[in-house]
Amino acid sequence: MLKNYFKIAIAVLKRRKFFTFISLFGISFTLTVLIVLTAFIDKVVGDDYPDKKRDRSLYITSIEEIGKDSHSSSPPSYYFLNRYAASLKTPEKITLFSGFSGTNTYINNKKIAINYKYTDANYWEILEYKFLEGKPYTRQQIDNGERVAVISADMKKEYFGDVASVVGKYIEADNIKYKVSGVVKNLPITSYLLYSDIYLPFTVAKRDYKHKAYLGDCMAILLAPSKRDVSKMHTEYEQVVSKVPMENGQFTSIFSHASSYIEGYVDTGNEKSSGVTIALSVIGGFVFLFMLLPTLNLVNINITRIMERSSEIGVRKAFGASSRTLVYQFIVENIILTLLGGLIGIVLSLIALYLINNANLIPNLDLTINFTVLFCGLLVCLIFGLLSGVYPAWRMSKLNVVTALKAQ
Amino acid sequence: MIRLQNIEKVYRTDTIETLALNSISLDVEKGEFLSIMGPSGCGKSTLLNIMGLLDAPSKGDVRIDDQTTQHLSDKQLANFRNQKLGFIFQSYHLINDLQVLDNVELPLLYRNTTAKQRKLLASEALAKVGLTNRIKHFPTQLSGGQRQRVAIARAIVGRPEIILADEPTGNLDSAMGNEIMEILMQLNKEDGTTIVMVTHDENMANKTHRLVRLFDGAQVQ
Ligand SMILES: Nc1ncnc2c1ncn2[C@@H]1O[C@H](COP(=O)(O)OP(=O)(O)O)[C@@H](O)[C@H]1O
Numbered sequence: 298m299l300k301n302y303f304k305i306a307i308a309v310l311k312r313r314k315f316f317t318f319i320s321l322f323g324i325s326f327t328l329t330v331l332i333v334l335t336a337f338i339d340k341v342v343g344d345d346y347p348d349k350k351r352d353r354s355l356y357i358t359s360i361e362e363i364g365k366d367s368h369s370s371s372p373p374s375y376y377f378l379n380r381y382a383a384s385l386k387t388p389e390k391i392t393l394f395s396g397f398s399g400t401n402t403y404i405n406n407k408k409i410a411i412n413y414k415y416t417d418a419n420y421w422e423i424l425e426y427k428f429l430e431g432k433p434y435t436r437q438q439i440d441n442g443e444r445v446a447v448i449s450a451d452m453k454k455e456y457f458g459d460v461a462s463v464v465g466k467y468i469e470a471d472n473i474k475y476k477v478s479g480v481v482k483n484l485p486i487t488s489y490l491l492y493s494d495i496y497l498p499f500t501v502a503k504r505d506y507k508h509k510a511y512l513g514d515c516m517a518i519l520l521a522p523s524k525r526d527v528s529k530m531h532t533e534y535e536q537v538v539s540k541v542p543m544e545n546g547q548f549t550s551i552f553s554h555a556s557s558y559i560e561g562y563v564d565t566g567n568e569k570s571s572g573v574t575i576a577l578s579v580i581g582g583f584v585f586l587f588m589l590l591p592t593l594n595l596v597n598i599n600i601t602r603i604m605e606r607s608s609e610i611g612v613r614k615a616f617g618a619s620s621r622t623l624v625y626q627f628i629v630e631n632i633i634l635t636l637l638g639g640l641i642g643i644v645l646s647l648i649a650l651y652l653i654n655n656a657n658l659i660p661n662l663d664l665t666i667n668f669t670v671l672f673c674g675l676l677v678c679l680i681f682g683l684l685s686g687v688y689p690a691w692r693m694s695k696l697n698v699v700t701a702l703k704a705q
Numbered sequence: 706m707i708r709l710q711n712i713e714k715v716y717r718t719d720t721i722e723t724l725a726l727n728s729i730s731l732d733v734e735k736g737e738f739l740s741i742m743g744p745s746g747c748g749k750s751t752l753l754n755i756m757g758l759l760d761a762p763s764k765g766d767v768r769i770d771d772q773t774t775q776h777l778s779d780k781q782l783a784n785f786r787n788q789k790l791g792f793i794f795q796s797y798h799l800i801n802d803l804q805v806l807d808n809v810e811l812p813l814l815y816r817n818t819t820a821k822q823r824k825l826l827a828s829e830a831l832a833k834v835g836l837t838n839r840i841k842h843f844p845t846q847l848s849g850g851q852r853q854r855v856a857i858a859r860a861i862v863g864r865p866e867i868i869l870a871d872e873p874t875g876n877l878d879s880a881m882g883n884e885i886m887e888i889l890m891q892l893n894k895e896d897g898t899t900i901v902m903v904t905h906d907e908n909m910a911n912k913t914h915r916l917v918r919l920f921d922g923a924q925v926q
């Protein structure tokens with residue numbers, strides 16, 4: 298039976314070359330975009346370099362103060378985190394670090410942009426940066442306020458050129474020279490919590506990083522001794538934050554959470570709207586809209602295509618096909634079509650990903666198709682095939698035999 | 706074999722009502738070869754479609770093999786047609802995307818058969834209509850007479866007791882028409898298949914057992 302469906306499906310596809318092309322193009326193009334999108338999301342959110350201990354880490358990335366007429370939110374300050382997060386009992390280790398900021402530097406009269414970030418010593422212990430050479434700066438060096446730096450492989454290349462080793466050499470940023478202590482593997486800017494070109498000890502910051510204010514430019518990662526302790530760690534921080542005294546009379550409540558990587562990544566800094574919900578609805582809505590159009594298009598094409606075959610429908614019914622059998626046949630045909638489109642889509646995606654990776658649109662973001670992405674893609678195709686096939690199939694199966702035979 | 710009682714068929718469109726069949730009662734015996742004649746638009750096709758359970762009458766009862774067919778579901782009707790009836794149409798209604806053999810196998814797809822059985826039965830049916838050497842052709846590669854022979858093979862492949870033919874020779878020249886008529890007569894004689902045929906050709910009608918004439922939806926002979 299299936300073999301017969303396959304035969305007729307292929308015959309029909311070959312006969313209506315233009316329709317087939319439009320359908321296949323619609324499906325494969327949609328799928329390509331979805332696959333590239335999922336590959337992107339998967340990479341951005343799923344790549345665990347360098348925070349490999351993500352499953353037992355919580356991230357504090359924002360603080361929000363709300364008063365009657367005022368509302369402010371930003372990353373917390375070093376002062377706040379040092380006072381309220383660093384004193385938690387549950388975490389095995391805690392690191393505080395700043396967000397990245399940009400500055401310029403000159404080398405051979407050429408201006409280059411440098412992003413820098415301040416960290417403590419625990420940063421290099423919690424996060425597993427891959428050192429291509431050298432090592433992180435030590436607690437001792439930080440306490441001494443030594444001007445040392447860890448730099449990214451890209452920065453090394455841009456600043457020093459193609460040289461074997463740069464450990465011990467000096468790199469200048471903001472008119473200050475730092476001695477390079479190590480070079481780490483690049484990470485893409487989409488990992489914006491941890492991304493930087495050069496990493497510096499807090500103690501060399503020009504600004505007073507210990508300034509007493511709640512809002513600032515710092516983040517923290519809390520590392521639990523085991524996965525089981527993560528929720529306990531979360532609760533402990535909630536309790537501590539609930540007891541934090543108001544910064545001034547202007548505010549009546551303070552919110553700050555220790556959240557998982559994903560929640561932290563999409564945090565909006567607004568207590569009333571969850572970043573995850575927003576991100577999911579945005580992505581969901583996009584995917585839905587993006588699939589809706591080709592689906593409608595396909596439904597339309599399918600109706601035309603099926604109605605063209607009304608004589609066939611009439612004949613099949615006259616010789617014993619029930620409406621249900623026909624619905625089944627047309628859905629199978631449509632799934633064959635969409636799966637074909639799916640295969641083309643996958644090939645196109647591979648090409649698209651290859652091109653994107655090669656064009657280096659986002660440096661160091663190496664997109665790949667993985668099993669999840671592929672599975673989602675094929676699932677999408679299947680849903681696609683069902684959605685666009687069921688309605689036309691149902692409509693034509695209701696066709697009266699005599700009417701179907703008359704229409705030519 | 707087929708018993709029609711007080712059959713009425715009314716077509717309603719937005720503006721007019723057509724009474725296509727007006728109180729027709731007709732018995733077709735087992736093994737009979739019956740022809741139906743009448744001017745264009747008098748309701749011949751409508752009558753044949755009602756006999757073949759392709760269309761429901763507005764009033765009246767259709768009995769086939771002493772079985773009333775009024776309350777059968779879509780699935781039961783489909784099954785009934787598949788088991789008992791074979792159709793031949795004026796314009797052949799072959800599926801152009803399928804080869805001759807696949808066209809002939811079609812009724813068997815809706816039964817419990819293996820691919821091998823289907824192929825065997827379809828080849829036999831094609832042999833009966835003298836088309837053994839065309840099984841890999843597509844319908845568009847055949848002449849009108851050949852196409853109608855494929856259609857006959859399709860109608861008999863499931864060994865139905867009844868064949869309903871609506872102007873089977875209407876699109877063919879007289880030589881080809883006679884060939885088709887020979888095949889039908891042979892089926893009737895050798896296999897005892899009951900045949901009801903609509904025709905415009907007096908000569909052909911004369912070759913059958915009985916002739917029914919319609920005029921304006923009513924039986925006049
Ligand atoms: N689907 C339909 N809707 C409305 N009127 C129809 C329909 N089918 C047939 N008729 C009318 O019913 C009458 C009988 O048609 P038909 O059985 O096809 O005649 P015949 O086959 O004898 O030429 C004609 O007047 C025709 O116009």
Ligand SMILES: [Mg+2]
Pocket residue numbers: 749750751
């Ligand atoms: Mg007619």
